[in-house]
């Protein structure tokens with residue numbers, strides 16, 4: 330049996346996903362499709378698959394599957410693109426939207442110019458836990474574990490260009506200390522409100538940006554006394570602004586959301 334699935338390719342600061350409105354195009358085995366469709370030579374090519382759906386607790390729901398088929402709790406860059414999608418495709422005319430995710434309900438504020446959403450601010454909630462890890466031995470550095478729903482390991486270095494991310498990324502992603510694996514960020518402080526960060530994502534490898542990773546990096550920078558509560562996090566594919574609100578304890582992430590193209594693919598099942 331085959332059926333045609335309409336999808337939209339979008340990215341947040343270069344972190345690109347395949348978006349499917351499952352209220353129109355239900356996906357039977359999203360983990361399998363994420364693997365198949367994320368492949369660059371034989372599929373659509375992406376960092377993963379994001380399913381937009383209905384919810385009885387929020388305006389919409391979002392599920393995110395990495396390129397290896399693993400399902401994550403949340404996707405910061407993806408949530409901004411979902412906000413853009415539902416507004417520009419006419420699923421809502423609201424500019425403040427609630428999104429039901431595995432990491433809880435997130436509130437999105439859409440920044441609209443004319444009929445298009447140019448940027449989105451997401452209330453990402455509070456960081457769930459932080460912990461310092463003093464490695465020693467093969468890894469001569471100290472890292473900070475930060476959970477944003479998704480697990481992150483943030484390490485600050487003097488010169489980020491000296492980090493061999495393709496080598497150390499998968500080693501740390503799969504380290505026994507992290508039974509659920511982890512996303513891996515290396516960051517360099519540029520100034521009291523600017524951080525340069527590169528990321529090896531759990532389940533997807535090196536991506537151009539990671540929204541929850543940018544939040545984790547800004548949190549780690551603040552608790553280590555390296556920056557204030559508001560930072561621009563510059564990643565390979567773009568920049569997001571992170572603010573850790575002192576009153577609410579919530580992290581606000583503001584950044585771009587870009588549509589690339591609409592497509593159609595045959596789903597053989």
Ligand SMILES: N[C@H](CCC[C@H](N)C(=O)O)C(=O)O
Pocket residue numbers: 344393395400401402403404405406407479480512530531532533538539540541542
């Ligand atoms: N690889 C992540 C999920 C995608 C998160 C990232 N793309 C973002 O923008 O937050 C994980 O397995 O936790």
